[in-house]
Amino acid sequence: MSEQRDEREAYDVVATQDKWRKVWEELNPFQALDDGSKERRYALTMFPYPSGDLHMGHAEVMALHDVIARFWWQQGYDVMNPIGWDSFGLPAENAAIKRDEHPATYTYANIETQAESFKRYGISFDWSRRLHTSDPEYYRWTQWLFLRFRERGLAYRKFSPVNWCPNDQTVLANEQVVQGMCERCGAEVTKRELSQWYFKVTEYAQRLLDDMRQLEGKWPDRVLAMQRNWIGRSEGAHVVFEIEGHGPVTVFTTRPDTLFGATFFVVAADAKLAAEIVTDEQRPAFEAYLDEVRKATDIDRLSTERPKTGVFLGVHATNPVNGERIPVYAADYVLADYGTGAIMAVPAQDARDWDFAKAFDLPIVRTVQPPADFPDEAFTGSGPAINSANDEVSLNGMDVPEAKSTIIAWLEGKGLGNGTVNFRLRDWLLSRQRFWGCPIPIVHCPSCGEVPVPDEQLPVVLPDLRGADLKPKGTSPLAAAEEWVTVDCPSCGGPAKRDSDTMDTFVDSSWYFLRYCSPDYTDGPFDEEAVRNWMPAHQYVGGVEHAILHLLYSRFFTKVLHDMGMVDFVEPFTALLNQGQVINGGKAMSKSLGNGVDLGAVLDEFGVDATRLTMVFAGPPEDDIDWADLSPGGSLKFLQRAWRLSGDVTSEAGADVSTGDVALRKVTHKTVHEAAQLVESHRFNVMVAKIMELVNATRKAIDSGPGGADSAVREAVEAVAIMLSLVAPYTAEEMWERLGHQPTVAKAGWPAVDEALLVEDEVTAIVQVQGKLRAKLQVSPAISAEDLQAAAMADENVVRALEGKTVRKVIVREPSLVNIVAG
RNA sequence: GGGCGAGUGGCGGAAUUGGCAGACGCGCUGGCUUCAGGUGCCAGUGAGGGCAACCUCGUGGGGGUUCAAGUCCCCCCUCGCCCACCA
Numbered sequence: 022m023s024e025q026r027d028e029r030e031a032y033d034v035v036a037t038q039d040k041w042r043k044v045w046e047e048l049n050p051f052q053a054l055d056d057g058s059k060e061r062r063y064a065l066t067m068f069p070y071p072s073g074d075l076h077m078g079h080a081e082v083m084a085l086h087d088v089i090a091r092f093w094w095q096q097g098y099d100v101m102n103p104i105g106w107d108s109f110g111l112p113a114e115n116a117a118i119k120r121d122e123h124p125a126t127y128t129y130a131n132i133e134t135q136a137e138s139f140k141r142y143g144i145s146f147d148w149s150r151r152l153h154t155s156d157p158e159y160y161r162w163t164q165w166l167f168l169r170f171r172e173r174g175l176a177y178r179k180f181s182p183v184n185w186c187p188n189d190q191t192v193l194a195n196e197q198v199v200q201g202m203c204e205r206c207g208a209e210v211t212k213r214e215l216s217q218w219y220f221k222v223t224e225y226a227q228r229l230l231d232d233m234r235q236l237e238g239k240w241p242d243r244v245l246a247m248q249r250n251w252i253g254r255s256e257g258a259h260v261v262f263e264i265e266g267h268g269p270v271t272v273f274t275t276r277p278d279t280l281f282g283a284t285f286f287v288v289a290a291d292a293k294l295a296a297e298i299v300t301d302e303q304r305p306a307f308e309a310y311l312d313e314v315r316k317a318t319d320i321d322r323l324s325t326e327r328p329k330t331g332v333f334l335g336v337h338a339t340n341p342v343n344g345e346r347i348p349v350y351a352a353d354y355v356l357a358d359y360g361t362g363a364i365m366a367v368p369a370q371d372a373r374d375w376d377f378a379k380a381f382d383l384p385i386v387r388t389v390q391p392p393a394d395f396p397d398e399a400f401t402g403s404g405p406a407i408n409s410a411n412d413e414v415s416l417n418g419m420d421v422p423e424a425k426s427t428i429i430a431w432l433e434g435k436g437l438g439n440g441t442v443n444f445r446l447r448d449w450l451l452s453r454q455r456f457w458g459c460p461i462p463i464v465h466c467p468s469c470g471e472v473p474v475p476d477e478q479l480p481v482v483l484p485d486l487r488g489a490d491l492k493p494k495g496t497s498p499l500a501a502a503e504e505w506v507t508v509d510c511p512s513c514g515g516p517a518k519r520d521s522d523t524m525d526t527f528v529d530s531s532w533y534f535l536r537y538c539s540p541d542y543t544d545g546p547f548d549e550e551a552v553r554n555w556m557p558a559h560q561y562v563g564g565v566e567h568a569i570l571h572l573l574y575s576r577f578f579t580k581v582l583h584d585m586g587m588v589d590f591v592e593p594f595t596a597l598l599n600q601g602q603v604i605n606g607g608k609a610m611s612k613s614l615g616n617g618v619d620l621g622a623v624l625d626e627f628g629v630d631a632t633r634l635t636m637v638f639a640g641p642p643e644d645d646i647d648w649a650d651l652s653p654g655g656s657l658k659f660l661q662r663a664w665r666l667s668g669d670v671t672s673e674a675g676a677d678v679s680t681g682d683v684a685l686r687k688v689t690h691k692t693v694h695e696a697a698q699l700v701e702s703h704r705f706n707v708m709v710a711k712i713m714e715l716v717n718a719t720r721k722a723i724d725s726g727p728g729g730a731d732s733a734v735r736e737a738v739e740a741v742a743i744m745l746s747l748v749a750p751y752t753a754e755e756m757w758e759r760l761g762h763q764p765t766v767a768k769a770g771w772p773a774v775d776e777a778l779l780v781e782d783e784v785t786a787i788v789q790v791q792g793k794l795r796a797k798l799q800v801s802p803a804i805s806a807e808d809l810q811a812a813a814m815a816d817e818n819v820v821r822a823l824e825g826k827t828v829r830k831v832i833v834r835e836p837s838l839v840n841i842v843a844g
Numbered sequence: 845g846g847g848c849g850a851g852u853g854g855c856g857g858a859a860u861u862g863g864c865a866g867a868c869g870c871g872c873u874g875g876c877u878u879c880a881g882g883u884g885c886c887a888g889u890g891a892g893g894g895c896a897a898c899c900u901c902g903u904g905g906g907g908g909u910u911c912a913a914g915u916c917c918c919c920c921c922u923c924g925c926c927c928a929c930c931a
Contacts, residue, residue, distance in 0.1 A: 253930065257931080274931060287931090354929045359930045360930075373931075640857055644856095650870080651856075658884095661883095706856090829911095831911090837864095838863050842911050
């Protein structure tokens with residue numbers, strides 16, 4: 022049994038890694054050709070933030086992403102699979118303060134560590150396209166884009182209440198406030214009034230919504246749903262109410278049909294309007310209330326169970342449809358920055374208005390007829406309009422849509438309102454009071470005002486600040502860098518000051534995928550032809566945490582660049598794959614739980630290939646994977662098993678496969694055919710299962726079939742090596758070499774499928790009696806319905822099941838099924 | 845409160861249009877190899893019954909459509925995620 026000793030032979034996982042890394046670095050197989058000789062494919066993965074070394078999450082997303090990129094290479098495409106770093110940001114700045122050094126020190130050291138880890142991890146990146154958003158050569162063009170946006174009126178400055186994170190000492194975009202907390206550090210967000218820069222995303226709201234049609238079916242439904250939700254389009258009307266002693270005030274409503282039921286009027290307590298219209302008599306009460314509201318955080322406001330509060334402002338508004346005088350209140354259940362910050366309150370048809378009316382004992386008039394047994398509460402459903410008529414128009418009896426259009430037409434005719442669309446989406450606040458970001462290329466001049474830094478003076482480079490100089494003080498650390506801030510006005514030459522805020526890092530990441538197409542381009546942010554060649558990216562892989570932040574901003578940037586004539590598409594990412602999280606023991610890995618798994622230790626113990634295989638085989642890529650449920654040891658065992666096959670092939674490389682064992686050849690070709698489809702539909706775990714089946718079949722063929730000398734065995738093992746190269750590149754390379762081939766297996770090409778070998782010459786037909794399985798027959802795929810039925814009826818098990826029964830009906834689906842109904 | 849998604853062996857998960865439920869793997873059990881452990885190899889492994897051929901039940905629960913339902917329809921339960929005073 023010396024053969025068995027041979028089978029126990031194993032290869033040294035780690036030594037193999039070192040060996041092949043050197044070979045790959047020499048061959049440089051994954052640099053995009055970019056010469057038009059092959060069809061191009063752009064495989065994009067969300068670039069990492071350089072905090073520390075790679076962790077399990079990176080290992081998972083990169084393993085999945087690389088299956089696609091490597092598959093494309095095998096399919097013969099010219100693949101661009103670039104890597105870079107989103108290298109501006111707070112953690113580096115905080116580390117720099119703690120260590121009394123420059124943020125760049127921490128940042129670039131981590132980048133080197135991560136780059137080294139990616140190389141060890143065997144991801145097929147094109148390293149020649151590497152970029153870092155904190156390099157002046159990169160952020161020069163971030164600044165350039167900002168200026169172009171500003172020229173188009175899409176970047177503007179305004180003084181208004183903003184979200185403020187007291188911990189990070191900076192403002193935040195709406196998208197970065199989650200449940201009233203800072204998305205990054207979890208601190209409770211407060212409000213501040215500041216003059217800040219915004220991108221006018223709202224101008225693109227409708228297009229961001231409409232163009233999602235192109236993404237249907239290619240992006241996860243939930244991401245599209247989240248974006249739709251975030252954009253928050255609602256159709257309704259603007260209606261003008263006259264407020265005594267003040268003038269006309271417009272409200273937004275989605276239910277203009279209920280206008281006759283408006284019995285009071287509410288203004289957001291923190292809106293300017295409230296302070297403007299309040300009477301002197303009511304002012305003290307109002308100001309006391311406003312104080313209360315200001316103290317309450319968003320967290321308090323989030324509780325919908327909270328009783329309604331408010332204060333009468335001493336004035337009345339006139340309902341334009343019936344001339345009724347209704348009282349005006351200030352309340353915090355109306356939001357200052359949604360719609361117009363004021364509403365008409367229709368308690369009979371709105372639950373919030375109902376609660377307020379009950380709390381303040383205000384009248385309630387039903388204008389939509391609820392069902393007979395409807396309880397004493399707001400009726401938000403549909404029914405015929407009632408109590409809704411004036412001398413000129415009557416809605417009575419109309420259903421909701423008809424009543425809406427009728428009253429809108431009447432309002433428009435009177436100049437009292439109009440049909441309109443409102444969005445929940447707000448403009449993107451991009452200023453940050455932090456150091457480690459892209460400087461805003463604007464100079465503030467006492468005589469010229471806001472002056473853009475001329476293009477030829479870009480980039481505005483960050484000064485050399487470190488340590489204590491970076492400590493957050495509520496204003497940007499840049500403001501304290503006197504020499505840097507003080508500058509001659511580019512317009513008049515007089516003394517002026519630079520804008521001392523930096524940009525949100527999401528600005529940096531809104532266009533990096535374009536820069537990859539021509540990373541060294543110096544005449545603009547990107548070479549338009551290179552972008553035409555590669556974009557839109559065919560596949561984007563990354564976490565769902567960016568469902569509305571990065572992905573919405575990138576879509577916005579792309580549309581603006583399209584309008585500028587710089588790109589010829591409106592959506593940047595054709596397809597999106599959101600991988601799940603790696604968790605441990607049912608919970609997210611965290612320091613406080615102490616359930617973190619160290620990637621380095623896993624790689625040391627099981628090797629890169631087994632780790633990658635474990636991630637890919639765990640389940641569908643979108644699902645979370647629980648490390649506690651997985652078996653990297655099992656993966657390693659499989660890889661050794663696959664590798665051993667290559668040692669049992671005794672035929673020569675290039676042997677004529679057509680004479681090989683047909684049964685094994687059929688399994689090989691079927692597997693290769695299915696595996697390609699499974700990769701395309703992102704069912705990587707099933708693809709791995711199919712490779713395992715082929716390995717098992719090949720093992721059997723060697724040990725108890727035609728044997729290792731049969732050319733079909735060679736064909737099978739070569740197919741295993743090529744398919745395995747998508748997941749376990751080192752093992753595949755080692756197998757390929759043992760099979761007598763030159764590196765690299767990554768470019769060997771996907772095996773050609775012989776259609777003739779996909780045709781089965783026997784299929785299993787199922788015979789059911791009353792829908793229950795009673796027999797299986799091996800039949801020809803070309804069998805006739807009559808023959809199949811006859812064979813089924815003749816089966817001894819079927820005969821027994823039919824004993825004493827009369828056959829009523831027979832369903833035949835040749836060649837696979839017969840169902841006999843009897844009774 | 846609203847929206848979306850999911851519930852399949854001890855576990856992760858397969859089952860493309862309704863047509864063999866449980867592929868593949870982990871774990872477990874028995875055996876071979878071994879001084880021994882591990883590795884490796886062989887066999888078994890949804891539940892219940894039977895010496896066996898086989899039989900009955902079985903995809904969260906209930907109902908329905910169909911010759912046939914994990915898959916389609918209705919109701920309910922549970923879990924997950926997202927949004928949440930958005931007028």
